[in-house]
Amino acid sequence: MGTTQLETVPEPKYWHLKTVLSEALDQDFAVGEVLPNERELAARFGVARATLRQALEQLELEGRLQRRRGVGTTVAPPRLGVAVGSAQHCWPGESGDDWTPVDATEAVPPAAALGLLGTAADQLVHTVRRTRVTQGQPVAAELLYVPAASVPGLSAIDAPAGPARARAVLRELQRLVLEGQDRSVELGSARADDAKELDRLPGAPVLLVTTRYFTAAGTAAVSVATYRADTCRLTFADTGDVEITHDARAAS
Amino acid sequence: MGTTQLETVPEPKYWHLKTVLSEALDQDFAVGEVLPNERELAARFGVARATLRQALEQLELEGRLQRRRGVGTTVAPPRLGVAVGSAQHCWPGESGDDWTPVDATEAVPPAAALGLLGTAADQLVHTVRRTRVTQGQPVAAELLYVPAASVPGLSAIDAPAGPARARAVLRELQRLVLEGQDRSVELGSARADDAKELDRLPGAPVLLVTTRYFTAAGTAAVSVATYRADTCRLTFADTGDVEITHDARAAS
DNA sequence: TAGTGGTCTAGACCACGGG
DNA sequence: CCGTGGTCTAGACCACTAT
Numbered sequence: 001m002g003t004t005q006l007e008t009v010p011e012p013k014y015w016h017l018k019t020v021l022s023e024a025l026d027q028d029f030a031v032g033e034v035l036p037n038e039r040e041l042a043a044r045f046g047v048a049r050a051t052l053r054q055a056l057e058q059l060e061l062e063g064r065l066q067r068r069r070g071v072g073t074t075v076a077p078p079r080l081g082v083a084v085g086s087a088q089h090c091w092p093g094e095s096g097d098d099w100t101p102v103d104a105t106e107a108v109p110p111a112a113a114l115g116l117l118g119t120a121a122d123q124l125v126h127t128v129r130r131t132r133v134t135q136g137q138p139v140a141a142e143l144l145y146v147p148a149a150s151v152p153g154l155s156a157i158d159a160p161a162g163p164a165r166a167r168a169v170l171r172e173l174q175r176l177v178l179e180g181q182d183r184s185v186e187l188g189s190a191r192a193d194d195a196k197e198l199d200r201l202p203g204a205p206v207l208l209v210t211t212r213y214f215t216a217a218g219t220a221a222v223s224v225a226t227y228r229a230d231t232c233r234l235t236f237a238d239t240g241d242v243e244i245t246h247d248a249r250a251a252s
Numbered sequence: 253m254g255t256t257q258l259e260t261v262p263e264p265k266y267w268h269l270k271t272v273l274s275e276a277l278d279q280d281f282a283v284g285e286v287l288p289n290e291r292e293l294a295a296r297f298g299v300a301r302a303t304l305r306q307a308l309e310q311l312e313l314e315g316r317l318q319r320r321r322g323v324g325t326t327v328a329p330p331r332l333g334v335a336v337g338s339a340q341h342c343w344p345g346e347s348g349d350d351w352t353p354v355d356a357t358e359a360v361p362p363a364a365a366l367g368l369l370g371t372a373a374d375q376l377v378h379t380v381r382r383t384r385v386t387q388g389q390p391v392a393a394e395l396l397y398v399p400a401a402s403v404p405g406l407s408a409i410d411a412p413a414g415p416a417r418a419r420a421v422l423r424e425l426q427r428l429v430l431e432g433q434d435r436s437v438e439l440g441s442a443r444a445d446d447a448k449e450l451d452r453l454p455g456a457p458v459l460l461v462t463t464r465y466f467t468a469a470g471t472a473a474v475s476v477a478t479y480r481a482d483t484c485r486l487t488f489a490d491t492g493d494v495e496i497t498h499d500a501r502a503a504s
Numbered sequence: 505t506a507g508t509g510g511t512c513t514a515g516a517c518c519a520c521g522g523g
Numbered sequence: 524c525c526g527t528g529g530t531c532t533a534g535a536c537c538a539c540t541a542t
Contacts, residue, residue, distance in 0.1 A: 038527080062441055069528045071520085185459070186481075189313055233436050233437070264530060306531090321508065322508050323508065
């Protein structure tokens with residue numbers, strides 16, 4: 001046995017497939033073009049459909065492909081750069097953003113938000129739903145939690161459910177002086193309701209952006225925004241002026 | 253046909269399974285505990301192993317589980333909050349961070365970085381590899397690209413490959429005055445080399461953090477950091493002082 | 505060597521979208 | 524209606540880890 005391991009790296013088929021497809025996408029396909037269907041592709045590469053799908057899943061995760069049931073698989077455009085916390089510390093609902101108020105209710109927030117708000121486990125909290133549309137595409141769905149204690153005027157709101165009520169809550173928020181905010185980003189999978197707003201299937205990969213807004217009095221509101229991970233690139237500009245505008249694939 | 257659709261929502265099995273497992277994790281398992289193996293679980297729930305795996309994959313994506321080949325599936329601890337761009341605008345390599353310089357070479361950067369650097373397609377660029385370890389765990393692998401034109405002293409570096417050379421490049425960077433930086437976060441899958449550093453399989457979901465550092469003269473360096481998406485929650489503190497310290501699951 | 509998760513196959517049926 | 528991707532099955536073998 002004179003052989004010393006000699007790079008015995010049986011690369012998984014789906015991984016190799018992904019590489020091959022990726023190169024093909026760069027060279028032979030234009031954005032928006034539809035690929036052959038999965039059965040066809042699997043046959044062409046001599047693998048089972050499940051294996052082919054594993055490769056496609058990865059490419060979709062990387063934002064290279066877009067798959068829609070009943071339609072087909074298309075080449076995705078470069079990810080949209082969406083600004084997060086672009087302008088210097090400002091409250092949600094400030095004029096000029098791409099957010100659309102949808103509804104507002106009073107409810108007990110989920111455990112995840114409870115910990116951040118610091119409210120009691122049975123405390124009702126104003127909950128505002130907003131969606132964000134950029135360049136015609138839905139990119140994010142948000143739930144904003146505002147405890148009644150944060151803004152005195154909140155309890156006087158009597159607008160019926162719907163966008164009007166959502167706007168009313170946001171308007172009250174503007175009265176406060178925002179001292180600062182902090183934010184975290186993590187990977188998640190879309191809940192059924194968010195998936196619907198985002199035009200995706202439940203479980204789709206999303207970027208969870210959690211923002212805490214505080215005033216001198218403490219945490220005034222918490223926002224949990226769900227961004228489509230397949231189509232979005234979140235941008236943060238520390239200087240406020242410049243924007244990352246790279247386009248990775250086009251440069252090759 | 254007097255029925256009006258009546259909620260015909262055949263929820264996929266793996267989705268329902270995920271919910272059931274998720275609740276079981278909250279109630280009956282402690283962090284670090286190992287679950288029964290996949291064949292056992294599949295049998296217990298009366299589904300094929302592939303279906304069970306689909307549910308486990310989602311839970312792993314959400315950071316609830318950790319799976320290791322040859323070992324088993326364990327309950328994951330809450331995600332680590334890792335600060336990104338914590339201190340006010342500072343160069344990479346500033347003292348006191350958790351980054352470990354690994355190596356430095358001169359190479360042609362990948363297309364993705366090329367566009368950001370604005371260098372020619374055949375231009376050699378100083379490339380520094382660093383890894384980040386937080387609380388004993390590898391959380392990120394980074395490639396930092398510094399064009400020779402950015403810092404005069406760079407071409408004089410003659411340290412042999414290895415950490416020493418990496419430190420030398422970083423030291424040169426500190427001479428410049430940092431004017432600002434911008435940053436973007438997106439979902440990706442780990443390349444083979446990054447996966448190795450992160451102790452994961454190739455293709456594992458990662459958060460790609462791209463940072464552009466600039467001086468008055470323009471873009472001086474670009475960093476592409478690959479964070480483990482399963483174990484990390486990236487935190488951004490706009491005020492510099494406060495840190496999100498929530499622990500979602502513990503609060504239920 | 506035994507037991508784990510990772511990969512792969514070759515089928516089947518279902519849900520959705522568009523003609 | 525047909526064609527698409529999405530779900531599901533019941534197997535098989537491989538790669539890795541711990542003992």
